[in-house]
Amino acid sequence: MLHFYLILAWRNLWRNKRRTFITMFAIFFSIFFALMMRSMQLGSYGSMIENTVGRYTGHIQVHKNGYWDSRSFEDLFFDEDESILKKIQANTEISLVAPRLESFMLAAGDHKSRATLVVGFNPEIDKHLSNVPKFISEGRYFNASDSNAVVISNGLAEYLNLHPGDTLIALGQGYHGISSNAAFPIIGIAKLSSPELNRASVFLPIQTAQYLFGAENGLTSYSILVDNPSKFKEIAHKLTNELQNPDLEIMDWQVLMPELIQAIEVDSSSGQIMLFVLYLVVGFGIFGTVLMMISERKFELGVMLALGTGRKYIGTLLCVELFILTLLGSVIALGFTYPILWYLYLNPIPLTGEMAEMMLNYGMEPIIPFAASFEVMYSPISVIYILIGLISFYPIRYAFRLNPIEAMK
Amino acid sequence: MAIISVSNVEKIYNPDTIPVHALKQVNLEIQKGEFTAIVGPSGSGKTTLLNCIGGLDTVSSGTIHIKNIDLTNLTDKELIKFRLNHIGFVFQAYNLIPVLTALENVAFILQLQGKSTKEAHSLAKQMLDSVGLSERIHNRPAQLSGGQQQRVAVARALASQPDYVLADEPTANLDSESASKLLDIMERLNAEQGVTFLFSTHDERVIRRAKRVVTLRDGAISSDANQ
Ligand SMILES: Nc1ncnc2c1ncn2[C@@H]1O[C@H](COP(=O)(O)OP(=O)(O)OP(=O)(O)O)[C@@H](O)[C@H]1O
Ligand SMILES: [Mg+2]
Numbered sequence: 354m355l356h357f358y359l360i361l362a363w364r365n366l367w368r369n370k371r372r373t374f375i376t377m378f379a380i381f382f383s384i385f386f387a388l389m390m391r392s393m394q395l396g397s398y399g400s401m402i403e404n405t406v407g408r409y410t411g412h413i414q415v416h417k418n419g420y421w422d423s424r425s426f427e428d429l430f431f432d433e434d435e436s437i438l439k440k441i442q443a444n445t446e447i448s449l450v451a452p453r454l455e456s457f458m459l460a461a462g463d464h465k466s467r468a469t470l471v472v473g474f475n476p477e478i479d480k481h482l483s484n485v486p487k488f489i490s491e492g493r494y495f496n497a498s499d500s501n502a503v504v505i506s507n508g509l510a511e512y513l514n515l516h517p518g519d520t521l522i523a524l525g526q527g528y529h530g531i532s533s534n535a536a537f538p539i540i541g542i543a544k545l546s547s548p549e550l551n552r553a554s555v556f557l558p559i560q561t562a563q564y565l566f567g568a569e570n571g572l573t574s575y576s577i578l579v580d581n582p583s584k585f586k587e588i589a590h591k592l593t594n595e596l597q598n599p600d601l602e603i604m605d606w607q608v609l610m611p612e613l614i615q616a617i618e619v620d621s622s623s624g625q626i627m628l629f630v631l632y633l634v635v636g637f638g639i640f641g642t643v644l645m646m647i648s649e650r651k652f653e654l655g656v657m658l659a660l661g662t663g664r665k666y667i668g669t670l671l672c673v674e675l676f677i678l679t680l681l682g683s684v685i686a687l688g689f690t691y692p693i694l695w696y697l698y699l700n701p702i703p704l705t706g707e708m709a710e711m712m713l714n715y716g717m718e719p720i721i722p723f724a725a726s727f728e729v730m731y732s733p734i735s736v737i738y739i740l741i742g743l744i745s746f747y748p749i750r751y752a753f754r755l756n757p758i759e760a761m762k
Numbered sequence: 763m764a765i766i767s768v769s770n771v772e773k774i775y776n777p778d779t780i781p782v783h784a785l786k787q788v789n790l791e792i793q794k795g796e797f798t799a800i801v802g803p804s805g806s807g808k809t810t811l812l813n814c815i816g817g818l819d820t821v822s823s824g825t826i827h828i829k830n831i832d833l834t835n836l837t838d839k840e841l842i843k844f845r846l847n848h849i850g851f852v853f854q855a856y857n858l859i860p861v862l863t864a865l866e867n868v869a870f871i872l873q874l875q876g877k878s879t880k881e882a883h884s885l886a887k888q889m890l891d892s893v894g895l896s897e898r899i900h901n902r903p904a905q906l907s908g909g910q911q912q913r914v915a916v917a918r919a920l921a922s923q924p925d926y927v928l929a930d931e932p933t934a935n936l937d938s939e940s941a942s943k944l945l946d947i948m949e950r951l952n953a954e955q956g957v958t959f960l961f962s963t964h965d966e967r968v969i970r971r972a973k974r975v976v977t978l979r980d981g982a983i984s985s986d987a988n989q
Contacts (some may be wrong), residue, residue, distance in 0.1 A: 354873065356879070357870075357873060357879075361859075361861065361862070364861035364862075365861055368860070368861060653859055653860065656853065656857045656858075656859070657859070658842070659816070659818055659845065659851055659853075660845065660846065660851055660871060660874075660918075661842055661843065661844075661845040661846025661847070661849075661871070661874060661922075662842070662846075662874060663839075663842055663843075663874075664838075664839075664842070666874075757818050758813055758818055758819055761853065761857075
């Protein structure tokens, strides 16, 4: 009998070809538009996250318990035998572990001074995370023989009027309150993507920093990159279980950077409102089609009921028609849109002119990135089917209220 | 025992607003194998009576027994099933499903009754054959004349092997030649297979061919005669 439903529904759809095409096009268009928009949004969030998280913070960080709240230099942890490092690295889903010792100091040139972030890192490892070598605008990055040298951010260099070859004076406090003062030759200037980091940062090899702060082997964090950024939460959770160390806190980037999450949520919900309006319009369009589909067949449905066709059967028949229509529209839309998204995901649209300039200034690639993940398709497709599910209440209700005599008048 | 027995049926439309007394104390018995016409002026209640006997409309009071089942006691769902298995319908016009071929229109009812597609199609073919349409079984209603469509409707009404066939003005939309051909077929099925027909009509030529004529006037039976 299912076979019969399908034949009947299929032929009924083609009774009014133009209307069927228009409705299918509405479904097609809404899915196409929603997919493109969602893909662009998720793509840009992905690049926002990669530009901040993936270019400095890391997806996950390990600190001494309490460090993130106190930011105190007293909350260091020590990993002399590298047992913590080895446990982290044993995790196959982790692609990079960067040890860091960070603090704030006063940096001075000839005439001015500014409070600055001082990052002791492993130049070899951290070049994959903080990407500093990619942003070098003057001078050069560290090589293996540099131990007593610094790279400073472009904003700091401009403010202090310093260039490669000049000397940077650093004044501050180290571990247990010892005073740490030093002078370092500047080997390079980096124009960093994050405005905050670019304003005032100093990078130097971690051993030099540990010596400067009187904290041998001391670390503020292991910053971790994972292979699959979407799985960071699971991996952070797994890591917590694996390390089993009550002295350490394991935080993912969503906890580390709540502002970023908020910015994404605000943007995302404004997009959702637009899509909601679109869905509403399309929903009413489909509903209109359903009304017409039913009202022009009133007589025929009345005859079917009079002859002894069950109400359930009539309701199902109408729903099957609606479902075939939606299935066709959505399959065509997916088949058409997905290759485009995939192409744009692999070949993002390049930006030109002022926009490109602005993005380059922030050290970002001047492109409109697209996402092509399951997440992109998931919500538009499910919304359309939920809409259809709601709309199908009407034909069902109609079938259960149909009066054969009225209908056959 | 009568197939249909209508006792003391009253039908009042809109009892709460503008009541229309469409059937008044109607009593009627139809035996198996009858070929009966219900006649009467427009508005006399022919359609109303047929709808009540067909389980399409409810009565205001009285009972309608089909064999020993009281239609007035059945639920909507039971009525639908009853119509499918016990009653054949031929309506005035346009009562075929437009997207189905003649064959499928007839087979549809059989499939609803639970027969396999194969069985339904072979039975439907026989039925269409018996109404003289074996050449047109793959045509859709739009490709058939009004008379041919009505013959398909008769084939459909009979395919389910109902206890009786109800036809409300089956010839009203047909020219006299098609009407007479339809009547020939109905008469033959009645004579050869003993199918019980109950139909309403205005048409003098059709009335002449009925074996029994029940006349309604203002919702009441005014005469009932065999001829
Ligand atoms: N749904 C309804 N609501 C109110 N009154 C109705 C309704 N249906 C029929 N009537 C009335 O009931 C009476 C009987 O109508 P019915 O249709 O049974 O007559 P009929 O004999 O079939 O007439 P015709 O020969 O014109 O088909 C008429 O007065 C009609 O106006
Ligand atoms: Mg009538």
